[in-house]
Amino acid sequence: MELDAAVELVEKAIAAGRPAHGYLVVGSVRGQALALAERVSAKLLGAADMEQLKAHPDCHWLYPEKKSRVISVEAMHQKMVDAVSTTAFAGGWKIGVIVGADCLNPQSANAFLKTLEEPPNKTLFFLLADSPEQLLPTIVSRCQRIDLPDARQRGLEEPYRSCVLRALADPANAGGVLERAALAGRLAAVLESIKGEVDALVKQDIESTATEAGAETTKEETEALVSARYRAFRADFCVTLENWFRDVAAVCAAGADAPLMHPDFAEPVRARAAKLDRALAFRNVEFVAELTRSFNRNLPEATALGFFADRLTIR
Numbered sequence: 513m514e515l516d517a518a519v520e521l522v523e524k525a526i527a528a529g530r531p532a533h534g535y536l537v538v539g540s541v542r543g544q545a546l547a548l549a550e551r552v553s554a555k556l557l558g559a560a561d562m563e564q565l566k567a568h569p570d571c572h573w574l575y576p577e578k579k580s581r582v583i584s585v586e587a588m589h590q591k592m593v594d595a596v597s598t599t600a601f602a603g604g605w606k607i608g609v610i611v612g613a614d615c616l617n618p619q620s621a622n623a624f625l626k627t628l629e630e631p632p633n634k635t636l637f638f639l640l641a642d643s644p645e646q647l648l649p650t651i652v653s654r655c656q657r658i659d660l661p662d663a664r665q666r667g668l669e670e671p672y673r674s675c676v677l678r679a680l681a682d683p684a685n686a687g688g689v690l691e692r693a694a695l696a697g698r699l700a701a702v703l704e705s706i707k708g709e710v711d712a713l714v715k716q717d718i719e720s721t722a723t724e725a726g727a728e729t730t731k732e733e734t735e736a737l738v739s740a741r742y743r744a745f746r747a748d749f750c751v752t753l754e755n756w757f758r759d760v761a762a763v764c765a766a767g768a769d770a771p772l773m774h775p776d777f778a779e780p781v782r783a784r785a786a787k788l789d790r791a792l793a794f795r796n797v798e799f800v801a802e803l804t805r806s807f808n809r810n811l812p813e814a815t816a817l818g819f820f821a822d823r824l825t826i827r
Contacts, residue, residue: 515544518658522552526636532656534628534637536647539660541611541640548660549638553607556636569601572608576615583612585619593627596635606635613639614646617718618733621648628654645744648736667773668745668752675702676749680756681780686787686826696821700814703749710742746807754800760785761793787827799823 513521518537525531539545550562559565566573572595576583592608600606610616616624628637628651639655641647642663668676679698685691714737755773762770763785772778785793799820806816 513658513660515547515660518548518660519551521658522548523555526552526556531636533631533635534639534651534655536613536639536641536644536652536655536657537660538641538644538657538663540662541642544660544662545640545642546611548658549609549640552636553609553638556605556607557602570604570606572596572606574608574610576612581612581615583610583616583620585617585623588616588620588623593623596627596632600634604634606632608635608637610637610639612641613651614641614643616647616651618648618730618737621651622733625651625654643744645747646740648740667755668748672702672706672745672749673752675705676752677756677774677777680753681777681784683783686784689822692821692824692826693818695824695826696814696817699753699821700817703746703813706745706749707742710738710745714738714741747804750800750804750807753803754797756781757793757796757800760788761790761797764788764790764793784826788825792825796824 522531522535537545537548539548550565553559553571554562554565557565557568557571559568559571565571572592574583574587574592577587592610596606596608610624625648631637637655639647639651644652644657667673676699679685679695679702682695685695714734718734756777759770759772759774759777759781762772763782768782772781774781788796803816803820806819807813
């Protein structure tokens with residue numbers, strides 16, 4: 513949704529007396545997502561400019577801490593939950609803006625969830641995030657989601673990106689059943705490596721907040737956080753796959769000079785495209801979308817990858 517349309521959507525809901533308690537704004541937290549929160553908040557609170565808005569006593573801002581990049585439970589209570597629980601200074605609306613809501617740890621997320629479920633009267637929350645998959649599902653389900661055009665382009669970062677692309681580019685995959693099974697195995701191995709990193713990252717985050725008062729993390733909370741972060745990585749994995757097959761399809765459709773999402777793999781992309789017609793190339797793209805849906809339905813990953821690789825046309 514374009515920024516102006518998103519602002520209008522929220523403002524109309526407020527004018528009609530039916531705003532969501534929370535808006536999950538997916539986009540650049542320093543770009544359009546922030547601009548949406550600022551524009552709506554400034555109008556609602558009567559602030560003449562952003563300087564007045566940032567200083568307004570009824571507009572509360574919460575950012576990740578600089579070193580850990582985590583929003584702690586202590587910060588959540590002091591700067592958000594307790595702040596919006598008091599009477600509005602100007603007697604009107606109170607607004608809470610969480611810049612980088614995907615940086616909430618389990619304790620701060622649960623502390624905020626209680627307020628989001630039963631917010632004080634005339635209180636509006638904006639949760640700005642560029643990786644919404646990392647938020648607890650219970651928070652996402654209680655917000656109206658708005659996706660803006662400058663949401664980050666997804667895809668794996670190194671070294672996982674190159675691992676996936678090398679597996680797809682390997683000429684040995686252009687064979688029969690065994691070769692396709694080998695491709696599925698290589699892709700599954702990338703996901704297993706990602707799982708290990710996610711588990712380590714979550715444990716590191718938990719250890720960094722272990723000294724906070726009341727910051728004990730339950731097994732269920734840990735598993736939820738691991739699952740949320742892993743889903744974000746897996747979504748990027750699927751986008752990396754999709755971009756590879758879109759590159760092949762682009763070369764089939766427009767020739768060797770077609771712009772590519774992975775220009776550093778241009779040679780193997782063109783080699784694959786030379787052996788496919790346009791219809792087969794675009795069908796491979798559709799198979800990636802089906803793989804993504806299989807993951808989202810919680811089908812076993814090895815099974816989904818095996819079925820995906822078996823259906824591909826690779827020559």
